[in-house]
Amino acid sequence: MVKLKNSFQRKEKKYALTHTMYSQLREKLTPYMQEDEYGLHTILSIYFDTQDYEMIRHSIEKPVYKEKFRIRSYGIPTEQSMVFLEIKKKVSGVVYKRRVALSYQIAKEYSQKPHSFKLKTTKDQQIKQEIDWLVARRKLEPKVMIAYDRRALFTAENDDFRITFDFNIRYRKEELTHTLNDQGERVAPEIDVLMEVKALGAYPLWFSEILAALDIYPLSFSKYAQTYQRYLYCKGDFQHVV
Numbered sequence: 001m002v003k004l005k006n007s008f009q010r011k012e013k014k015y016a017l018t019h020t021m022y023s024q025l026r027e028k029l030t031p032y033m034q035e036d037e038y039g040l041h042t043i044l045s046i047y048f049d050t051q052d053y054e055m056i057r058h059s060i061e062k063p064v065y066k067e068k069f070r071i072r073s074y075g076i077p078t079e080q081s082m083v084f085l086e087i088k089k090k091v092s093g094v095v096y097k098r099r100v101a102l103s104y105q106i107a108k109e110y111s112q113k114p115h116s117f118k119l120k121t122t123k124d125q126q127i128k129q130e131i132d133w134l135v136a137r138r139k140l141e142p143k144v145m146i147a148y149d150r151r152a153l154f155t156a157e158n159d160d161f162r163i164t165f166d167f168n169i170r171y172r173k174e175e176l177t178h179t180l181n182d183q184g185e186r187v188a189p190e191i192d193v194l195m196e197v198k199a200l201g202a203y204p205l206w207f208s209e210i211l212a213a214l215d216i217y218p219l220s221f222s223k224y225a226q227t228y229q230r231y232l233y234c235k236g237d238f239q240h241v242v
Helices: 019-029 054-060 104-112 122-138 205-213 223-235
Strands: 007-017 041-049 065-074 082-091 094-103 141-155 158-172 193-199
Touching (some): 007 019, 019 193, 019 205, 041 054, 054 065, 054 223, 065 104, 065 122, 082 104, 082 122, 094 104, 094 122, 158 223
Antiparallel strands (some): 007 193, 041 065, 041 141, 082 094, 141 158
């Protein structure tokens, strides 16, 4: 459901909206942006971490550099569906993603027991080697599935500016390495809609004016961090916390 772009960088800001705010915002965005061809679609990610969740605990401390690794699917996958092995890094507020596409069948085998297999292009193989090194060095394992239903807006004038709206953010700890589905419990029931604004540079002036007119302000919200803090940490899934 997405272009097979295997690396990119951008800044991301998140905003919590009520259903009313979402409706007002969509109306004001109509002259400037349009919804992409996929409409409402589901995104599923399996996040990997160390046994004691070291990576997400480090991320919560808001360091200058942090990274995550996940398997991401756009829609509930079949064995031959295309999914992504993806490293997401954040350095001084800028997000960098590097990912490779492969079938869900191979991704499942990778999640159960990482192994060597070659990809067709040199660039993909280089990214795959970076992923292999991270998984082996940190001894990463599947920890949680996070899914949500998304609508995405774009503008033809600026490829680097994009807005997404995520609904019904949910998580599951079990059945991560078998057939993947989007069943799970709500992560943040108090948030009706989570808006993410993705931009390489400054926001367009018209968008900044719309945010100000509707009193919409950014917040710090990570789907994986919120899941960990609300549901994983309190259940004692590790030996110690720093």
